[in-house]
Amino acid sequence: MGRTIKKARKAKPKKSKKKTEASSSSNHAVASGPAKVWQPGVDALEDGEELQFDPEAYNYLRGFGIGWSCLSFDVVRDQLRLVRSEFPHTLYGVAGTQAEKASLNYIGVFKLSNINGKKREPIPASAVDGDTDVDSDSSSDEEDEEINEDTKPILHLKKVAHAGCxxxxxxxxxxxxxxxxxxxxGHVQVWDLSSFLNSLAESGASAPKEDDIIHKHLPMKVFSGHKDEGYAIDWSPLVTGRLVSGDCNKCIHLWEPTSxxxxVDANPFVGHTASVEDLQWSPTEADIFASCSxxxxxxxxDVRTGKKPSISVKAHKADVNVISWNRLASCMIASGCDDGSFSVHDLRSIQDSLVAHFEYHKKAITSIEWSPHEASSLAVTSEDHQLTxxxxxxxxxxxEEAEFRAKMKEQANAPDDLPPQLLFAHQGRFCVHIIAEQLFHP
Structure with missing residues (x-):
């Protein structure tokens, strides 16, 4: 028996009746009355209304910024391993800025520590027992968290000067x-950021003032062989140091490590008829990579068989912005499109490879990532300011859905047309949001 969309019931942004009421109390103020699942691009706010998130939907939610807007970031893998079941957590990452002046750009190397959260039941006990007033408990928990300085996360940041965005x-x-x-x-650069990461690892409880200093640091390698700028780049998970980079001029270059x-092979891989938007190495075959355009x-x-693609699949009717190769089911590859749709293809059946296609998002897909824990789960972000x-x-x-609605009573107030595969929706903008135990990148 298939499961219902019960997990999606947890993502319930709430309405407050007046902005003044929300702003005069806690930042996490929650309106009284039954909750409603908010659908961005579908629902509209009335005058004086604003969205409030449901704290019961998150183990942890915190926003932070590193200065200028960032088009790209990555989680830096550490020695704490993939499964992290106990709070507090620590996260290392890197991000690249898009400053208003080229000379102001930098790589932000950051450490977010003291990430505290709570493990929650899939269905709150109070909801099953018939007590629907869960907001008061949630609000009091958040007030306690704000009062307790020890629970606040700590952001340490090192800035490394970068030529251009x-x-x-x-x-x-x-x-x-x-x-x-x-x-x-138009340059691809490789950096050794070990000194900055080591400094962050040794950082104490408070963020140092030197976080505002932009450090001068020379890259290990600069490649200027691309004829245009680009966005596509990926390290091989199987061959240490092997890299591919693709540009807006349809070319892909292979980087082979030396001692x-x-x-960098000056003779590029050419097969697309327009800009190469994303690249990803196979998780199981060392010489195979995928591209989208x-x-x-x-x-x-296949890097062993020449400079033309071995397989080419028409995946979308518009630009394919991003791809993700499933590490637990290596025959599956997901792709996100400029029209807001995303698809899953099975590479074992090239003539009829489409496994799933969704048109939930209202604007371009900006990233897509398979879960390292479950082969059937993936995360998607979009320019409609949603992470799903x-x-x-x-x-x-x-x-089963009717039984669940009966247990949840009015709290299960969700639209009937939500896709059953949709587990969770987060809406936010202007900052990086770290969602504990929902972040798919190990």
Whole structure:
């Protein structure tokens, strides 16, 4: 029997009747009355209304910024392993800025520590027992958290000067202190950020004043062989130091590591008819990588067999912005489109590869990532300011859903047309949001 969309019931942004009421109390003020699932791009706010998130939907939610807007960031893998079941958590990351002046750009190397949260039941006991007034408990918990200084997260930041805006940044799997950046200057650069990460690891409880200093630091390698700027770049998870970079001029270059540097093949891989938007290495085959393009296709390449794609699939009717290769089911690859749709393809059946196609998001898909825990789950972000989490193994079961609605009473006030595969929706903007135990990147 397929599961219902019960998990989606937890994502319930709430309305407050007046902005003045919300602003005069806690930042997390919650209106009284039954909650409603908010659908961005579908529902509209009335005069004097604003959205409030439901704290019961999150183990932890916190927003932060590193200065200028960032088009790309990556989680830096550490020694704490993938499964992190006990709070507090610590997170290391890198991000690249899009400053208003080229000279003001930098790589932000950051550490977010003292991430505290709570484990929650899938269905609150109070809801099953018939007590629907869960907001008061949630509000009191949040007030206690705000009063207790020990529960506040700590952000430490190091800024490394970067020539021009950073289109994309990626940390190497095997050596996380090595990062590659794609700049709008048309250069791909590789950086050793170990000194900054080591400094962050030794940082104390308070953020130092030197966080505002932009450090001068030379890259290990600068490649200027691309004829245009680009966004596509990926490190191999199987061959340490192997890299591919793709540009807006349809070309893909292969980087092979040497003892202390890289040899970049000047003869590019060419097969797309428009800009290469994203690249990803196979999780199981060391010589295979995938690409996607503005031409609407996904291509599979084998570095041993020449400079043309081995497979090419027409995946979307518009630009394919991003792809993600499933690490737990390596025959599956997901893609996100400029029209707001995303798809899943099975590479074992090229002629009829489409497994799933969703048109939930209202604007362009900006990132997509399979879960490292469950082969059927993936996260999607969009320019409609949503992050959604999906489980493709789910099917709608009307009997089970009716039983769940009866248990939840008015709290299960969700639209009937939500896809059953949709588990969770987060809406936010202007800052990086870290959602504990929902972040798919290990």
């Amino acid at each position: 950073v289109n994309r940044i990626r940390s190497m799997t095997q050596k996380p202190h090595i990062c590659a950046t794609w700049g709008d200057t 202390n540097n890289w040899n 503005v031409d609407g296709t996904i291509s599979i390449w 989490i999906w489980d493709l193994s789910l099917e709608r079961d009307t009997e």
